[in-house]
Amino acid sequence: MPYSIGEVAKMLNLTIPTLRYYDKEGLLPYLERTNSGIRVFNDSDLDTLKVIECLKATGMPIKDIKSFIDWCSQGDCTLQQRYDMFLERKAVVEAQLEKIKKTAETINFKCWYYKTALEAGTELIHKGTEKTISKL
Amino acid sequence: MPYSIGEVAKMLNLTIPTLRYYDKEGLLPYLERTNSGIRVFNDSDLDTLKVIECLKATGMPIKDIKSFIDWCSQGDCTLQQRYDMFLERKAVVEAQLEKIKKTAETINFKCWYYKTALEAGTELIHKGTEKTISKL
DNA sequence: AAATAACATAAAGTTAACTTGAGGTTTATG
DNA sequence: CATAAACCTCAAGTTAACTTTATGTTATTT
Helix, strand or coil: CCECHHHHHHHHCCCHHHHHHHHHCCCCCCCEECCCCCEEECHHHHHHHHHHHHHHHCCCCHHHHHHHHHHHHHHHHHHHHHHHHHHHHHHHHHHHHHHHHHHHHHHHHHHHHHHHHHHHCCHHHHCCCHHHHHCC | CCECHHHHHHHHCCCHHHHHHHHHCCCCCCCEECCCCCEEECHHHHHHHHHHHHHHHCCCCHHHHHHHHHHHHHCHHHHHHHHHHHHHHHHHHHHHHHHHHHHHHHHHHHHHHHHHHHHHCCHHHHCCCHHHHHCC
């Protein structure tokens, strides 16, 4: 299944310049072109882009993603590096998960704080109690 | 309890320039100074910084955090805005949580993929099966 | 076939959130 | 009391990941 750059942009919710930028940075080494130079994406390029998005979501910089893509091209001799990289990403993601859970708790407390203040018409109802309740 | 900028930096894992930057941006409107101009943080400033860190963790830009800080200074007439803001942050955080969970799943699959490939000595064991298993 | 939409490149611009550098004052320590 | 550590300001620099602009080509539609 071949796709144009515009189709891929819509499918993956990326902009066309972003896709060109990824290509220029070497993130899509097997991306084909027509004779006239127009990019033709196939399903395997889409898979690559999805992995890129996943790695980006873990906070990995483009240049590190590029290293991973290069390792993939180098074959089985880089399996260990790639495994190690994903183990590290796993640790990062788990830390992110913990952090966002704590953030959610604080936000939920604040929602309650303002909901009750709003009902009371004043924030004063919380003065003196905040520290005990929120541990903020 | 008064704290110096260096103490606060250590306690909250921020740099001293970052704290000065927050101050300059108006995020710490009640921060006091000694006669000679040295910043003196109290517990309420620490609370403010913790809320700032929480909002930052939700992806909120500094200028929006600044608006919130300004609302706080304006008193009860801004309670509704502040409540609405936290409801919005709650939605954002929940979306982040969903996304990071999906990312974690993909990363875990990749860990398994490379672990087994490594054991087999080659990635070939996965060729043809990846799509069925990973739904990537 | 003409017009429009979609594609291309290259280089410069943008943005946020700091960080760094230069130069100077204040406070704490031996 | 001298010297080192910690603080100060202001302006300029950094960085990543795009985005925008300018200009031109290719493909599709009427």
